[in-house]
Amino acid sequence: MDIHIAPTYDSGNAWIGALRHIAREGGCWMLGAGVALRNRDLPDDFPERGRLYPPKENWINPGDSMVIAPGGDIQAGLLNREQSILYTNLAPAASAPRPSRWCLALET
Numbered sequence: 001m002d003i004h005i006a007p008t009y010d011s012g013n014a015w016i017g018a019l020r021h022i023a024r025e026g027g028c029w030m031l032g033a034g035v036a037l038r039n040r041d042l043p044d045d046f047p048e049r050g051r052l053y054p055p056k057e058n059w060i061n062p063g064d065s066m067v068i069a070p071g072g073d074i075q076a077g078l079l080n081r082e083q084s085i086l087y088t089n090l091a092p093a094a095s096a097p098r099p100s101r102w103c104l105a106l107e108t
Contacts, residue, residue, distance in 0.1 A: 002027070006019060006032050008032070011034055011064040015064055019032045019068050020073075023071070024072035027070045029068065029070060032068065034063035034064040036061065036063030036081070038083075064080055065077055067086055076088035
């Protein structure tokens with residue numbers, strides 16, 4: 001079973017589409033670990049915090065974490081503007097030598 005982990009600061013439809021494409025073409029599981037970052041996550045003394053990230057903007061990056069099955073379907077997630085843990089069972093392909101199941105916990 002092939003599992004590819006893609007940690008990134010990227011998010012949005014293009015990011016989701018890219019991971020789904022890689023899963024389909026590669027016949028592999030894709031774990032998209034996005035950075036879900038809120039304004040309050042930054043320290044108060046962050047240089048130019050107020051100018052770069054105005055207090056009215058709650059989310060700096062929405063995250064978009066997910067687990068995608070080899071066929072391209074989203075198996076767990078999409079965590080968008082949510083800081084949580086994704087759980088899913090990863091089933092190996094039918095051609096795998098033994099029928100085992102895996103459990104994944106992804107903390108974002």
